[in-house]
Amino acid sequence: MAEYHLTAPLKEEDVTKLQCGDTVYLSGPCFTCRSKLQRYVFDEGHKLPFTPEDGSVLIHNGPIVVREGQEGSESAQDVPFNKYGPWKLMSFMPTSSIRFEKWGAASIRDWNLRLICGKTTMGTDTAEAMKKYKCVHVSPQSVSPLLWINSIKVESVDLFEEMGSIEAPWHFFLNELGPFVVDMDCDGNNYFDAIEEKVYENREKAYRELGIPEDFRYTRLYDNAGN
Amino acid sequence: MIKINTIEEAAFQTIRRGSTVIQEDVRNAFREAIEKETNGASRLGLQNTLKSIELAEKEDKPACPDTGWPIFYIKVGNEVEINGGMMALEEAVRNAVRRATRCGYLRKIMKHPLTGYDPGDNIGMNIPDFTYKFVPGRSIEISYVAKGGGSECFGGTRQRVVAFADGLAGIEKFVIDSFVESTRAGAICPPNILGVGFGGTANVAANLAKEAATLRQIGSHHPEPAIRKMEEDLTKAINDLSVGIMGTGGKTSVFAVNVEYAYTHIAGIVVATSSNCMVARRASSRINADGSVESLSCADWFGGR
Numbered sequence: 312m313a314e315y316h317l318t319a320p321l322k323e324e325d326v327t328k329l330q331c332g333d334t335v336y337l338s339g340p341c342f343t344c345r346s347k348l349q350r351y352v353f354d355e356g357h358k359l360p361f362t363p364e365d366g367s368v369l370i371h372n373g374p375i376v377v378r379e380g381q382e383g384s385e386s387a388q389d390v391p392f393n394k395y396g397p398w399k400l401m402s403f404m405p406t407s408s409i410r411f412e413k414w415g416a417a418s419i420r421d422w423n424l425r426l427i428c429g430k431t432t433m434g435t436d437t438a439e440a441m442k443k444y445k446c447v448h449v450s451p452q453s454v455s456p457l458l459w460i461n462s463i464k465v466e467s468v469d470l471f472e473e474m475g476s477i478e479a480p481w482h483f484f485l486n487e488l489g490p491f492v493v494d495m496d497c498d499g500n501n502y503f504d505a506i507e508e509k510v511y512e513n514r515e516k517a518y519r520e521l522g523i524p525e526d527f528r529y530t531r532l533y534d535n536a537g538n
Numbered sequence: 539m540i541k542i543n544t545i546e547e548a549a550f551q552t553i554r555r556g557s558t559v560i561q562e563d564v565r566n567a568f569r570e571a572i573e574k575e576t577n578g579a580s581r582l583g584l585q586n587t588l589k590s591i592e593l594a595e596k597e598d599k600p601a602c603p604d605t606g607w608p609i610f611y612i613k614v615g616n617e618v619e620i621n622g623g624m625m626a627l628e629e630a631v632r633n634a635v636r637r638a639t640r641c642g643y644l645r646k647i648m649k650h651p652l653t654g655y656d657p658g659d660n661i662g663m664n665i666p667d668f669t670y671k672f673v674p675g676r677s678i679e680i681s682y683v684a685k686g687g688g689s690e691c692f693g694g695t696r697q698r699v700v701a702f703a704d705g706l707a708g709i710e711k712f713v714i715d716s717f718v719e720s721t722r723a724g725a726i727c728p729p730n731i732l733g734v735g736f737g738g739t740a741n742v743a744a745n746l747a748k749e750a751a752t753l754r755q756i757g758s759h760h761p762e763p764a765i766r767k768m769e770e771d772l773t774k775a776i777n778d779l780s781v782g783i784m785g786t787g788g789k790t791s792v793f794a795v796n797v798e799y800a801y802t803h804i805a806g807i808v809v810a811t812s813s814n815c816m817v818a819r820r821a822s823s824r825i826n827a828d829g830s831v832e833s834l835s836c837a838d839w840f841g842g843r
Contacts (some may be wrong), residue, residue: 407692
């Protein structure tokens with residue numbers, strides 16, 4: 312398992328060398344999204360108000376951002392809007408990527424992505440797109456927002472009025488944000504498949520420890536699926 | 539007579555503490571897990587999470603940006619007198635949620651389930667959620683719990699009915715299966731505090747599971763030996779699965795399994811599970827009859843069971 316310090320925009324060779332289980336730290340520009348933005352663009356046909364450059368980094372995330380100097384104040388939200396803030400990041404944690412699976416492939420293709428950062432992992436359609444367009448997914452091994460916010464500078468925001476502060480695409484500039492584990496590489500592998508296989512193996516041992524017999528079957532109470 | 543402003547301020551401070559200060563029993567669970575962990579990356583993950591928890595308190599910031607469903611458990615003294623009555627108390631707590639949201643202690647996270655409409659203050663139909671328990675005395679105890687989206691939405695909370703014929707094996711198998719199926723890729727933010735409720739109607743079992751996950755301290759046990767044995771056996775069995783921090787493998791998959799039960803119908807046993815995130819957000823305060831407010835380290839929700 313190797314450790315890489317990557318700087319966006321990422322070149323193809325920056326990500327094709329990554330293997331599942333490698334550790335990465337991220338620097339350079341990135342933007343955020345949640346489902347509202349993807350629905351707005353891919354389902355409703357609106358145009359993204361900025362053009363992601365080749366090799367972009369996307370973080371699935373809904374940060375808590377307030378206006379600089381207004382943190383902890385009740386009037387934080389009443390200050391007139393300015394795209395460039397100045398903003399203060401209160402908290403940041405990648406959110407579960409799997410729920411954006413529906414738009415994973417389209418995002419990689421249309422937004423020129425080389426790396427997606429998010430909690431959990433993504434599904435087979437996205438894995439196919441990652442192989443085709445050379446993109447990876449990385450996942451956090453901690454919940455450490457207070458460490459991460461020191462590695463993130465909030466630069467600007469788009470669609471703030473339409474999406475609200477959680478779902479609007481934020482533009483961050485990262486400085487060694489990490490560590491993240493590569494859970495999907497460009498060859499279609501998924502790091503969590505191997506772990507899951509082991510957990511299912513261990514489950515049989517757990518049953519025995521608890522005295523659950525090998526031939527245990529649930530009494531069928533309400534359907535034919537054994538429930 | 540307890541003034542309504544006192545309640546609103548106490549509720550606000552309880553939310554603020556719940557969001558920013560992770561309690562000592564949870565921090566100790568991290569320390570123990572770090573001690574035990576042999577996988578370097580998993581150990582670093584636990585250490586980084588604990589460091590972040592410590593910074594959240596110091597910097598007065600949410601320990602996790604997913605500030606969850608706002609849930610309140612309120613112990614109401616049988617002789618308590620509140621200026622404006624119980625309806626005023628609920629409104630005061632709602633106002634405290636609005637204020638905590640404006641201040642950034644809570645993220646604007648509650649939405650209309652069909653339209654996606656965001657009220658911007660985390661207040662809407664049936665939200666926040668309130669549960670009351672009546673106790674002797676003249677005080678009120680407010681416990682705030684943030685129930686994270688990861689632990690709630692990705693299968694960490696589920697239920698089924700088990701026949702009496704399947705008994706304990708059926709109950710425990712369901713707990714193990716629920717955990718295994720929900721925890722792929724760290725979806726429910728393990729190591730979790732896992733709550734199990736069984737017996738009662740479905741809502742009773744689900745409520746017991748949620749309360750066991752979110753209100754009971756790590757290291758506490760059910761007073762009945764048979765239930766305590768379930769807690770200990772399930773904790774060991776789940777830790778032996780090696781799910782580890784954020785599903786990346788490791789020795790600790792749960793910090794605790796807390797089990798509660800209710801008497802049930804002869805027809806069957808509802809079993810429910812509810813998992814709390816490792817960054818478990820909860821805080822409790824007592825408001826006394828003279829208007830003084832104390833921070834409590836534990837909700838003691840099941841004290842009278």
